[in-house]
Amino acid sequence: MSARENIFRKLRAATTAPLPSPDAAIAAHYASLPRTAQADLARVQLAKDFAEKITAWHAEVHIVPRSTWVDKLKEVVAAKGIASLLYAPATTHGKALAAAGVAGLKPYDQPIDGWKRELFENVDAAITGTRGAIAETGTMIVWPDADEPRLMSLVPPIHIALVDADTVVPTLYDAITQQKWSAGLPTNALLITGPSKTADIQQTLAYGAHGPKELIVLLLTGEDAQ
Amino acid sequence: MRAHETTHHVQFVPGSEFKRRAAEVVANPFLKKSFRGAMDFLMMKRAAQFPDPELLERQRDLAEHIRRYSLARLPELLEQLEVNLKKNGVQVHWAETPDEANAIILDICRRHDAKLMVKGKSMVSEEVELNHAMEAAGIDALESDMGEYIVQLAGEKPSHIIMPAIHKTKQQIAELFAEKVPGVSYTEDVDALIQIGRDVLRKKFMEAEVGLSGVNFAVAETGTICLVENEGNGRMCTTVPDVHIAITGIEKVVEKLEHVVPLYGLLTRSATGQAITTYFNVITGPRKPGEKDGPKEMHLVLVDNGRTQAFADEQLRQTLQCIRCGACMNHCPVYTRIGGHAYGTTYPGPIGKIVSPHMMGLGATHVLPGASTLCGACGEVCPVKIPIPDLLIRLREEATHEAKPGHAPMFGQGAGKTAFASFAFKGFAFLYSRPALYRLFTWAATRFRFLTPANQAGWTKSRTPLTPAKKSLRDLLAERSKH
Ligand code: SF4
Numbered sequence: 001m002s003a004r005e006n007i008f009r010k011l012r013a014a015t016t017a018p019l020p021s022p023d024a025a026i027a028a029h030y031a032s033l034p035r036t037a038q039a040d041l042a043r044v045q046l047a048k049d050f051a052e053k054i055t056a057w058h059a060e061v062h063i064v065p066r067s068t069w070v071d072k073l074k075e076v077v078a079a080k081g082i083a084s085l086l087y088a089p090a091t092t093h094g095k096a097l098a099a100a101g102v103a104g105l106k107p108y109d110q111p112i113d114g115w116k117r118e119l120f121e122n123v124d125a126a127i128t129g130t131r132g133a134i135a136e137t138g139t140m141i142v143w144p145d146a147d148e149p150r151l152m153s154l155v156p157p158i159h160i161a162l163v164d165a166d167t168v169v170p171t172l173y174d175a176i177t178q179q180k181w182s183a184g185l186p187t188n189a190l191l192i193t194g195p196s197k198t199a200d201i202q203q204t205l206a207y208g209a210h211g212p213k214e215l216i217v218l219l220l221t222g223e224d225a226q
Numbered sequence: 227m228r229a230h231e232t233t234h235h236v237q238f239v240p241g242s243e244f245k246r247r248a249a250e251v252v253a254n255p256f257l258k259k260s261f262r263g264a265m266d267f268l269m270m271k272r273a274a275q276f277p278d279p280e281l282l283e284r285q286r287d288l289a290e291h292i293r294r295y296s297l298a299r300l301p302e303l304l305e306q307l308e309v310n311l312k313k314n315g316v317q318v319h320w321a322e323t324p325d326e327a328n329a330i331i332l333d334i335c336r337r338h339d340a341k342l343m344v345k346g347k348s349m350v351s352e353e354v355e356l357n358h359a360m361e362a363a364g365i366d367a368l369e370s371d372m373g374e375y376i377v378q379l380a381g382e383k384p385s386h387i388i389m390p391a392i393h394k395t396k397q398q399i400a401e402l403f404a405e406k407v408p409g410v411s412y413t414e415d416v417d418a419l420i421q422i423g424r425d426v427l428r429k430k431f432m433e434a435e436v437g438l439s440g441v442n443f444a445v446a447e448t449g450t451i452c453l454v455e456n457e458g459n460g461r462m463c464t465t466v467p468d469v470h471i472a473i474t475g476i477e478k479v480v481e482k483l484e485h486v487v488p489l490y491g492l493l494t495r496s497a498t499g500q501a502i503t504t505y506f507n508v509i510t511g512p513r514k515p516g517e518k519d520g521p522k523e524m525h526l527v528l529v530d531n532g533r534t535q536a537f538a539d540e541q542l543r544q545t546l547q548c549i550r551c552g553a554c555m556n557h558c559p560v561y562t563r564i565g566g567h568a569y570g571t572t573y574p575g576p577i578g579k580i581v582s583p584h585m586m587g588l589g590a591t592h593v594l595p596g597a598s599t600l601c602g603a604c605g606e607v608c609p610v611k612i613p614i615p616d617l618l619i620r621l622r623e624e625a626t627h628e629a630k631p632g633h634a635p636m637f638g639q640g641a642g643k644t645a646f647a648s649f650a651f652k653g654f655a656f657l658y659s660r661p662a663l664y665r666l667f668t669w670a671a672t673r674f675r676f677l678t679p680a681n682q683a684g685w686t687k688s689r690t691p692l693t694p695a696k697k698s699l700r701d702l703l704a705e706r707s708k709h
Contacts, residue, residue: 117432154465181483201372201416206420210424210428
């Protein structure tokens with residue numbers, strides 16, 4: 001008999017009393033948490049909460065109007081001395097970057113296999129979009145795909161992320177249910193809350209363990225929400 | 227399989243060894259202080275995450291419900307997980323024993339002619355002693371979690387399931403790096419030390435043919451694995467090498483992604499007092515056509531290693547609810563005193579005492595259930611409400627008695643039975659069931675208490691001798707009722 005058959009035989013031999021699904025209890029729990037309703041004013045509050053929380057997690061947040069984020073990005077690139085900025089040329093924001101002629105742009109346009117070393121050693125920063133964010137914990141939802149691959153938010157020492165203020169939801173539960181994650185997960189969905197860190201040496205917090213040392217968030221808002 | 231490849235070293239833990247190791251730590255004022263300090267810190271941070279005890283109770287009830295529900299449907303959910311993983315292009319393997327798990331992983335490595343495997347944190351890989359098996363086959367298995375990397379460099383084992391290098395000071399780590407990492411000079415600066423590890427390991431991520439990871443939650447409905455981490459090494463191991471192998475115990479499966487949310491929220495808050503980790507890595511298959519990165523091949527190895535034994539018994543099944551947060555060890559007065567290495571098991575502390583007997587048999591672990599004060603702290607903080615103290619009492623019973631008629635014996639049942647204890651308990655039963663004789667005994671014991679020896683075998687090594695009370699409880703009660 002195979003290991004699989006043995007394991008299932010032993011598991012099936014045990015008596016188990018069925019329990020009711022926890023679905024309703026989970027939904028009730030998240031509905032009971034103090035939260036702001038989804039009104040427009042509440043949206044502003046959610047974005048503020050997100051910004052505050054992710055700042056506490058050591059991210060640098062810039063709140064910018066949607067129409068001028070590329071200018072802000074240019075400032076950041078200059079201020080950080082970023083000579084090589086990895087971007088996804090097929091995305092909307094990627095096209096905007098290329099059109100604005102941001103200096104040092106490097107497209108992620110070929111499979112990693114041919115240029116792994118270059119990515120690890122010669123890229124200063126990468127810019128990606130996000131699928132949304134979570135107010136409760138100050139978390140970004142990153143949804144890599146063929147156009148904007150997984151390693152962009154991991155390997156370069158600086159990760160710059162665009163978060164639209166209108167996409168901030170109260171909790172992870174809201175994100176998963178409202179965005180219907182289970183109906184179509186990408187190869188690798190990610191929650192990112194701050195730059196990479198560790199406290200493995202004497203519980204002393206240090207940033208940039210293996211992933212980005214810095215996380216810069218451009219929080220995009222309407223002109224009036226400044 | 228060639229003979230030298232059956233390298234699984236069972237970590238045998240004879241009782242005398244446990245006591246010797248524990249005594250060593252107790253006698254080492256430095257280790258004693260470092261564990262105390264670290265545990266105080268973690269307890270404080272956890273408490274700050276749960277200011278509202280009622281809310282915490284509700285969250286624990288919910289988490290317990292989710293885990294119990296998942297276990298009640300374990301065989302079905304595992305089947306569903308397998309079907310969906312396969313749909314997503316993940317190859318699924320089953321292993322009953324550590325040797326089987328290692329052979330599966332070795333086989334995958336061989337097929338890819340792998341020389342280097344980078345490892346994200348995985349307690350199950352420690353449990354099956356994968357590194358030994360890889361080493362024997364000439365494959366470098368390199369730990370990449372900073373704590374695990376430090377521990378591996380020092381030739382040691384993790385002393386805590388969440389903070390593997392908690393027993394080491396930065397001075398020790400500075401010395402270790404200066405000695406073992408080429409071109410590095412002594413520095414006590416923590417940022418500089420982390421940078422050294424980062425530089426070494428980034429080169430390895432690039433080189434490695436295979437990345438290995440654990441699993442925090444497996445989701446049946448979507449065929450997904452979730453990984454929880456702060457450093458990003460888990461993401462490196464699961465994204466950069468051409469092959470990703472994940473290894474997990476069969477109990478980690480839940481039905482839906484929604485069920486993971488409350489568990490994840492409690493896991494990080496209970497473990498290190500963090501509301502969330504830097505990364506939550508949700509993986510649903512290898513690189514798809516057209517994608518530019520990610521592994522080209524992905525495997526999941528599902529390991530039994532005693533879990534089906536725990537599952538067979540409704541009470542012991544509760545050990546499988548565990549989400550490996552480590553809170554029970556952070557709050558355990560025994561763990562705080564003796565640290566993680568004394569136990570000699572992969573999982574130390576209260577959780578180790580209740581899972582290790584299933585993995586290694588009571589023969590190797592029978593002293594562990596007894597090494598507890600039964601203070602109850604572990605059960606109170608456990609986010610999934612495992613009644614650890616009750617399970618310890620149950621396992622003490624199993625360790626020292628043969629299986630009752632009609633009950634299947636546990637692996638190694640009765641191994642802790644000693645002639646002296648049986649004699650003492652039989653003697654007590656004999657006396658206690660004969661009232662006249664019992665009264666005579668207590669009368670004599672209270673009168674002649676000055677005759678009690680000062681040296682009472684193991685007891686007096688670190689405690690004051692036991693002396694019978696001046697008066698028996700029965701006499702005291704009798705006197706009180708007279709007044
Ligand atoms: S037994 Fe409970 S407290 Fe201990 S590690 Fe498991 S989940 Fe955490």
